[in-house]
Amino acid sequence: MNESMQVEIAGLTLKNPLLPASGTYGYGREYLPFFTPDLFGAVVTKGVSVTPWVGNPPPRVYETPSGMLNAIGLQNPGVERFIAEALPFLEPYRTPVIVNVVGKTIEDYVAVVERLNDFPVVSGYELNISCPNVKEGGIAFGTQPDCAFQVTAAVRKATRKPLIVKLSPNVTDITAIAKAVEEGGADAVSLINTLLGMAIDIRSRKPVLGNVVGGLSGPAVKPVALRMVYQVYKAISIPIIGMGGICSAADALEFIMAGATAVAIGTGMFHDPMQPQKILDGIREFLKDENIGSIAELKGIAHD
Amino acid sequence: MNESMQVEIAGLTLKNPLLPASGTYGYGREYLPFFTPDLFGAVVTKGVSVTPWVGNPPPRVYETPSGMLNAIGLQNPGVERFIAEALPFLEPYRTPVIVNVVGKTIEDYVAVVERLNDFPVVSGYELNISCPNVKEGGIAFGTQPDCAFQVTAAVRKATRKPLIVKLSPNVTDITAIAKAVEEGGADAVSLINTLLGMAIDIRSRKPVLGNVVGGLSGPAVKPVALRMVYQVYKAISIPIIGMGGICSAADALEFIMAGATAVAIGTGMFHDPMQPQKILDGIREFLKDENIGSIAELKGIAHD
Amino acid sequence: MRQTEALIVERTVLGPGYYYYRLLCPEIAELAKPGQFIEIKVSSEGTLDPLLSRPISIYRIDRKEGSLAVIFKTVGRGTRRIAELKMGNQVSIFGPVGNGFTLPEETGRIALIAGGIGMPPLFSLAEHYPERDFTLFYGGRSAGDLLGLEAWEKLGVPYRLATDDGSAGFHGLVTALFEKEYEARPFDYMIACGPKPMLRAVQQLAAKYRLPGALSLEAYMACGVGACLGCTCVTTKGYKRVCVDGPVFDISEVAFDE
């Protein structure tokens, strides 16, 4: 059965097109009671930085209509502890591991990638370019085509492993950023990261999140994510990993028809930890019902 | 009781801070079975263009998680029929009428405003600058600070009536646009218009909407809208009309605490046509419960 | 048009996925006409998803009791939520919405053509005009999709059935069945409600036989009151709103694409 689910992305062969969205699945361990990393076509880790990041003050998450806000602040133990703790855990599984990389400067990103290059368990990287660029006054790398290009090109030089760049949706023209990272040497793009949002507690009259603003994710953002995947598919020729609000097989199929080669589930796992399995089953069933030989045939079909 | 609900915006005194969002309330007639235009602090009409616009092919609306997509395409009968049909209907009510103006060129906007200037029933204008600028390759006026400035300045010259500019959220930096229209002479801004989104029908494998993409509105977008109001409040000194997903008094209060002087309800009326009345009642109750003399006291309080 | 909390006074499962509800809502029943519909809120307090109300045609109007009956099929999450409601529950509705059917003074023999869940509004019409000469052509996938036949019998309206699988009545399309009967004994007027392909075929038949008539359309709706222009259909006179300019349109007026 798995042949029909197989996809190729950035030189990696994935047994199925479903990935966990970075930051929602930790380094894989926490969801073991429900499924192992091998459920996914590839594992995408939580963001890893060169030194440990403490993250934002609580509250860090808050529910919104059909969605949620998070302001974790990319808390992570840094690349050394990642190597010591996460890699040995992931090693025994057969699923490719894509390490999500975060940084405050281009050098940060490069340093993480260089440190990880020699570990065979690391199959590739996903650059989270929604991080604030401290050298450019804290504006996110991913909101300016030139910054996006530069960080991509610098990391490209630092590795021959598959390089995926994860785009921020908080931009006027997502295709300009996608083109910039394609030019910078990315093998694939993933989108979308979270939409910037906030919530206010009317009793305390204060923003709910410790960080004031946070990232909106979940089904609420799906229409925006889908539109961006659709637009980017027309603009670039490298493959797309689509995400943003996927909660069902139908959602996943929408992204694939919009042009995604693979898809990721994040907040949908919080809604129901059994959702990834249900999505895979649902996609298989759809392929069978509709008599489709391979999921790859559906890629971008909504453009025809 | 109404004193406590009164707000001033762009030189207009509104008996309460609740408006209908343009395009969701027609020209006021259709909701008469539920309430009259006098329920609102001011009426905001559906967009009016200089000549009739036919709008987009169906399907034009589609439900999404806690939200909806619309691609009406600004169908409207043009300013002459608006004068002949909508203005006489609105005339007898005591509520100020704000005419939402749409155009494909700066001249279009100016022409509508000039044509309406002499009608005393028109209390002011709201420029919808999310329209594609045909002279700039169809990029929306509201996505470039200079285009936003130009259209605002041109209309400013054409009228002394209150001028509100309605911002598009599909931008990297909403504060840059807000500043540009403030500089252009706007008396107030309203935000947000819809987020660009889409949906795909996995059975037909095609985009659902006749226009492929459409505008996302409703509770799903509230966190994004609120964040933008919060950011714009810090960036400019003219008042803000906040909207995007308001479905309850608590939602309205969040926007006011984020910095909005007044708020608008759109999709929330579709969810429940009695919602505007419930929101007004709910705000009054909150003011009473919390012993607050006037809604204006809450404006921007989340920034303190 | 009124908004109210209607009390569910009867709930019957008509078959797998088919439900009948009788709703106590005197203000709306008072105003209702055949061919109109109501908008039913499908989300309960405290949830904003699904956000929009669902349009459901009026199947029967009982002014005396102050009630309306509807029949619907569960096709998605909205109709499934309505189906979860029990007798004695309240449900938020508004209506009646739409123009409804207006029959010309003289209609002679009227063919009612129903496809699947398009039947209910035609029943309210037939019940409203007991003196007219209706014949129902009722098509569905299978015998189980043809509902409320006893009620049609009671009304004294003759009916002809068609199913895709031949499990009841004519084996084939309802429009083919109509044509057969028409060739034997002509009709003077036709009214149809059902899926788009059927309506298109009906329109072609009307053109072929030069019959006047009406079609009742469906469209995705947002406001359901005529304000948003979201539910437009294409007509020979441009875009019209299905919710308030329709759902009933002159049979020659509707422009089907392709």
Place this chain on the structure above:
Amino acid sequence: MRQTEALIVERTVLGPGYYYYRLLCPEIAELAKPGQFIEIKVSSEGTLDPLLSRPISIYRIDRKEGSLAVIFKTVGRGTRRIAELKMGNQVSIFGPVGNGFTLPEETGRIALIAGGIGMPPLFSLAEHYPERDFTLFYGGRSAGDLLGLEAWEKLGVPYRLATDDGSAGFHGLVTALFEKEYEARPFDYMIACGPKPMLRAVQQLAAKYRLPGALSLEAYMACGVGACLGCTCVTTKGYKRVCVDGPVFDISEVAFDE
């Protein structure tokens, strides 16, 4: 941790806004320890709002029956949706989540300090260690907020009540009541669960009397499994996850802001 569809085998309204449910979920009951919680899905099939599950403490563990009991208060839309569930319904839950309570070998006299709906996990603890010397200090707004006293009686754990309005027991804060009793006859250990201001006061008392103990915390949660880092609290050792590093923390470890 397991995910399951639990059958509601008992549902009792304990008072206005207070509910007791017994859930049949043998896989989870098998693993559960006092102080742990379960995550309850609050949206039904076909709606994505509210999106996230709600954490509710385990009140009683019945391994023999394979059931867990919970007590909760309706405070918002999520808990109100749970309250709508009836006996015989199924509800999707996962758990047990969290570290739970671990009592030192020797604890002497243990004060359990409950504020409002913080009582349930303390009951599961007391029930689990029948041999220990517990005293419950239970504070609430009003007499109606003090729940399940008969169960505490049956357990043989003495309790002292405090209410803000004086309608039951001591008129004032539960921490003041504890202090009075402590001055008369000291405790050796304290465990508290309740609102933040109360927990902070308890921590100060623990410092004042140099008592060891534990606090059970609450936080907004997203994943409920330790993956998202959304539920962190501030501790002397940095941010920790309330869901899996807690909800029980050493009393000296928690850092309250201001």
